[in-house]
Amino acid sequence: MTSHQRILAALGGLLAAAAGLGLGELTAALAGGTSPVVGVGTQLIDLAPGPAKDWAVKNLGTADKPILVGGVLVAVAVFALVAGAVGVKRPRVALGMTVLLGLLAILAAATGRSLATNAVVRVLPGVITLLVATAGMYLVLRARGYSLRRKSPTSAQPEIEPGTENKAGTGIKSEAGTELKPDAGTGINPEAGTESKPEAEAPDGFDRRKFLVTTFALGAVGAAGGVVSRVLPGGVDEATRRGIRLPVPASRAKALPAGVAADAAGVSPFTTPNKSFYRVDTLLTVPKVDPRNWELRIHGMVDKEIRLNFADLLNRKLIERDITLTCVSNEVGGPYVGNARWIGVPIAEILREAGVQDGADAVKSTSVDGLTIGTPLAALTDGRDAIFAIGMNGEPLPFDHGFPVRMVVPGLYGYVSATKWIVDFEVTRFDDFSAYWTDRGWSVEAPIKTSSRIDVPKGFARVKPGPAVAAGVAWAQHRGIEKVEVQVDDGPWQEAKLADEAGIDIWRQWTFRWDATSGNHTLTVRATDKTGQVQTSDRAAPRPNGSSGLHNTVVMVE
Template structure:
């Protein structure tokens, strides 16, 4: 109870200050220290549940240690119990001091962990004092004569165990924890005002009408809603950045360093584009791909104004948490719609997707292009730096591979015999999808029907009608890009530069 109350108070302080909750500070360090194979397994197996499960795991360890400390204190060693609590608290402070899990100054990062430390020590001391058993009374009539020790009632010994006082203390801790957790929810909800105050101007260059989606139940819509858009990053605590305090620095191998406020960015030329993003962790047929309508400032405009010097071949982008990403300079200046996005599907960026500003670069996997919570762009050379993910075994450059996915029928679904339909999406950013084919069992490849083309940077929906006969069947899909290159059937895992292979699904027909 003491540990829970302290963590709840620390969570409230973290929400107020923007600093890291100690659990999250430890969690981010665990993520950074974890081997690449463990990260891959977590993304593949746990999906977006990896962060909450990591939090639960850390809290579970703390609960066990706190229970042990409580037992030690209740058995007559209160200083040892408090020492355990203080040691854990100091560990949290140390992790928070070096944490990249949240924005803010060093004081902002340290305050939640320090408050948690003090609250834990105080709460544990109080509850241990209330839970100590009554002391036994020796006979003091002489050294030679003793009688067996007996327990004293609270009336006989005022320092003995008082069940009522103990329960009141525990109830108070529970109330403090519940109150702090509830207040944190209120504060977190109030943070939405940061987005509500933002007004995105009309783009100078607007996108055309959204293509009509194919009318097939279960198929991915052309535009992925913000709430359904995949999220893969290394943070447990989503930054809450006040756009009034946000600033972007553009420097390095440039003729003129630029410093832009959020207002400066909104005052520049804005374009609106439909762009499909794909995570390099996406397995064949996986969920980490989505299409959205973005509004942002062309990065090429900003680099042109800064004046890129000869010899530069990369841009190192840095998130507010210190995570770095390296993007080929050519991908930002070759005419593609690489932007600093400020809006997603008609509204300011959600906090989870990089509010107030993130990068969106068509044709590259996100780990080399899609920096969220962006605060710094440095024009440089690949030989002069290494980025977070390339330090962990991923390729320096990573163009997105041609891929297709079956959305319906789902794997091992049962469908009635007769006319049936399969449907899904295919993508090959910067090249576009020219053809999608489906194979039933080991039969010939047959053409699927494609939805209208929106552009080379968005996915295309497809449908395939076939006659289902009783039994078990395997449907396999492959896409061909606009250059005529078909999707490879060679199986490859996501590491180091994206998965490959053909997606298939098993269907039972009755």
């Protein structure tokens, strides 16, 4: 077997898998089932140990999702190449490996989180992947000249001594003159000699033209399926989302004070644009839920179950509020914090209508993909502006941020409050359930810690000697920021100038002017909230309830 033949065999295995995967992805796009790649990737996310998730969020950011998808595709390609190469001598093993690949897609869809509620629809793309990839591998093996039936290789007839041939000239006689008939147990074969070793899978001959036609067809099927599955809208499109008219809120947000933005170039915008707002979630593909089919069920420990569709929310009393959100994965000085103007329905009003029963202390909310989040009931009923949000910065929620409806709760990290693409809202007790993230080692309750960040100057920035400016943001949602201080090297803490306050649920910008002398200097910032709590200097990683420590940056004055 030449290396050229091995390469062709491996290529055939790859294209067979590509055809199965392409049509599996197309089936997912058409029927709404679980994409084979997304299904496997989501299972990897769910099964990954906590430190691996933390590393990915910290070092890869939003690039973690395309990197994971690429990794799954590379792994499938390598596996398929190996299967094709193995098929050179072991075609049955190659078929078995291909079946295993399809079964993996089916298993991931059947046991993992999915946007499809129907079990048959959920696994259908995996079934199509299995059937097409296996059939493709079989066709490749046939084109290579292999048959799956049991047969023995032919060889030259042995020399037979005169007088030992029987009359028919077809058998072999013993010395006694009796004909020895073929018998699998004796290994006697009249055509091949006195003994042969059966081979289960033997080549019939390589049909180059048939092989090329087969592999080309498989490649075309795989490419077409993959391209079409990406072109199909897969739910509502952007025009439909933008076409939704949000009603004027009954309670508008207060006008922002003129001085809410720090007077320093390079500071984060006071209101974070939708395209720049951080996104941290576990979904490889963003759901595009049709608001006409969306429904939210409020049930559990309530006197009356309530079901709301999107039109019901639009017709309710809406409020508009500026609220800063923070992800628990945010490292000290990290980017996973943003401020936006939200429009939504107060959650407390809906809970009053449902009638919360005694003993309830939590709400389990569920996303369209099955992810669950546990929220303290008190945080939804204590007067803060916790809402089912439908709008963000003057437009319907972007797909990335939970369209058509998500939760926004001031003062809590997102993993216990900010359910996106929400479809279920169950009033319950913390003792009676565990949510997705708490199952993975994060705290049950997670109030946001008092924090601050230096936006300018950036780390290792070069600054000219003389008057210089540092600036940034500080946040302590639902407590508010009272003071921000900056330390230069090991000097005393000096108070920074705070921008005007827009509300206790909103971050606050600050500026600090200092005299930059030649050399390298370290700037450190800390905040004090309105309860008098000073930001701790004790360094802690985000797990299990948010990072802590003081942000600093080194500048070079020359």
